Amino acid sequence: MTAIKFSELTEDQKYEHFMERIENDDKIEAEDWMPEEYRNALIKLISSHGISEIMGALPEKEWVPKAPTINRKLAIMAKVQDEMGHGQLLLRVTEDLIKPLGKTREDIMNDLFTKKLKFHNVFHMPAPTWADAAIIAWLVDGAAILTQTMMLKSSYGPYARALKRICQEESFHAKHGESLTLALAAGTPNQKQMLQESLNRWWEPLLMFFGPKSKKDIGHSSVDINIKYKIRSKTNEELRQEFLTKYVPKIQLLGLSIPDETLYFDEDKEEWIYKEPDWARFKQIVTGNGPKSDERIGLRRDSYQYNGWVRDALAAYQQNERVFAG
Numbered sequence: 195m196t197a198i199k200f201s202e203l204t205e206d207q208k209y210e211h212f213m214e215r216i217e218n219d220d221k222i223e224a225e226d227w228m229p230e231e232y233r234n235a236l237i238k239l240i241s242s243h244g245i246s247e248i249m250g251a252l253p254e255k256e257w258v259p260k261a262p263t264i265n266r267k268l269a270i271m272a273k274v275q276d277e278m279g280h281g282q283l284l285l286r287v288t289e290d291l292i293k294p295l296g297k298t299r300e301d302i303m304n305d306l307f308t309k310k311l312k313f314h315n316v317f318h319m320p321a322p323t324w325a326d327a328a329i330i331a332w333l334v335d336g337a338a339i340l341t342q343t344m345m346l347k348s349s350y351g352p353y354a355r356a357l358k359r360i361c362q363e364e365s366f367h368a369k370h371g372e373s374l375t376l377a378l379a380a381g382t383p384n385q386k387q388m389l390q391e392s393l394n395r396w397w398e399p400l401l402m403f404f405g406p407k408s409k410k411d412i413g414h415s416s417v418d419i420n421i422k423y424k425i426r427s428k429t430n431e432e433l434r435q436e437f438l439t440k441y442v443p444k445i446q447l448l449g450l451s452i453p454d455e456t457l458y459f460d461e462d463k464e465e466w467i468y469k470e471p472d473w474a475r476f477k478q479i480v481t482g483n484g485p486k487s488d489e490r491i492g493l494r495r496d497s498y499q500y501n502g503w504v505r506d507a508l509a510a511y512q513q514n515e516r517v518f519a520g
Contacts, residue, residue, distance in 0.1 A: 221351035244284030309482030318484025331371025
């Protein structure tokens, strides 16, 4: 009997074959057939992640010229450079996904500028003191590492491979943040107070970082699309609980107070009980209406427009290469 070619299968048969690959933990590649729901989920997740890396460099970028020592300046400058590199890597992964839809990176950037594309809530927030640079590198990057390591086994191969490199570099960033935090915690009373005030500012955004409880978390029957397709393996609440378990003892060990009097670990439920963040505020922030949203999106827009000549020059060069090659 002649084997049926994949192209001859019905859409339902293709989907069934695709899900068999997902269940068998196969890696899906950019050129493989994939259902529209899967492609759209990847585009939404990876483009948001990539833009978050780029926008996430901006709060720390503000502290590059103001770092207290030359060594701290070099360290935070290297971190900013890494974050921008992560963003470029992830946007390249996204480009392969949107190309069949007739879209380009310019569409991604325009979605950012029009606030259609969301990025992490924490990167809409101000960083008024050097202690904010410490908290961002230690706790925000710590939260990001938990999220990213969860997806190292993502069903989408290009994303999983990109995350392997990103997670390795993020681990150095977290060590950088830990070093800053320890220095401030062991410093003068003013320095420790500055650190406490920064923690107070960042605590609610940190809880928001993982997103609201998903339908799976609160007992609904529908399953999160990203978990369904094994793009990710844990819910928002599972990640938030991991974050609290890892960092609450460390924060307390430094003699800092967590700004939540209701926070405790329930031994019976085996979970942290905490004050729910203001999720209405979260929605407002991630839709581009946070304290620093307009300023940072504007900075990114100005940079993109100013450097347009570089993209034009590269495009012309590539066109000439194709002409001569032909």
